[in-house]
Amino acid sequence: AQSVTQLDSQVPVFEEAPVELRCNYSSSVSVYLFWYVQYPNQGLQLLLKYLSGSTLVKGINGFEAEFNKSQTSFHLRKPSVHISDTAEYFCAVSESDSWGKLQFGAGTQVVVTP
């Protein structure tokens, strides 16, 4: 069965600085990988996903993530954050042969300050 670890529970960052959120997974089969964002008092929205192909995935709001199979990682990056990026970010993984069973990481709270 798959598992997901988000290595940072909270990441403080200054406005216009870069940010990286780390995600590692474990699975014995090929996986689908996702990053979701949750703004206060809302449900989750998809930022980006990796299914196959190019390991660099671009998403909405200037975010991108890189799939590294050898390191079983899927880290999320943004070169310059805005105050509005303050939110909680979740990495999620499903195994391609049982994609209905989706597992989320514990989340990383990003706090952007001026």
Next chain:
Amino acid sequence: EAQVTQNPRYLITVTGKKLTVTCSQNMNHEYMSWYRQDPGLGLRQIYYSMNVEATDKGDVPEGYKVSRKEKRNFPLILESPSPNQTSLYFCASSSTGSSPLHFGNGTRLTVT
């Protein structure tokens, strides 16, 4: 407007009193799923359904039931709620495994 609708948004109940949280989607999605969100634990999958009359357990199914009699509805049933089921619950749907999940706005349940 494409959406996943959960009701109620807030629910306070007592131990042992059966309750149902409804979830409905208007996107004709095959796949629906329930999650609970707890601080420090992220979202944990309770049950999912790949299609009508097809449901399967997620990671934390104990104490919960679901049914999928129609494609659009996927209610979550707590037959005998306990305080450890106090949580924020989300319903979600998608058309396939590679499609993004569409989430409802959540149901905050308190069991005293």
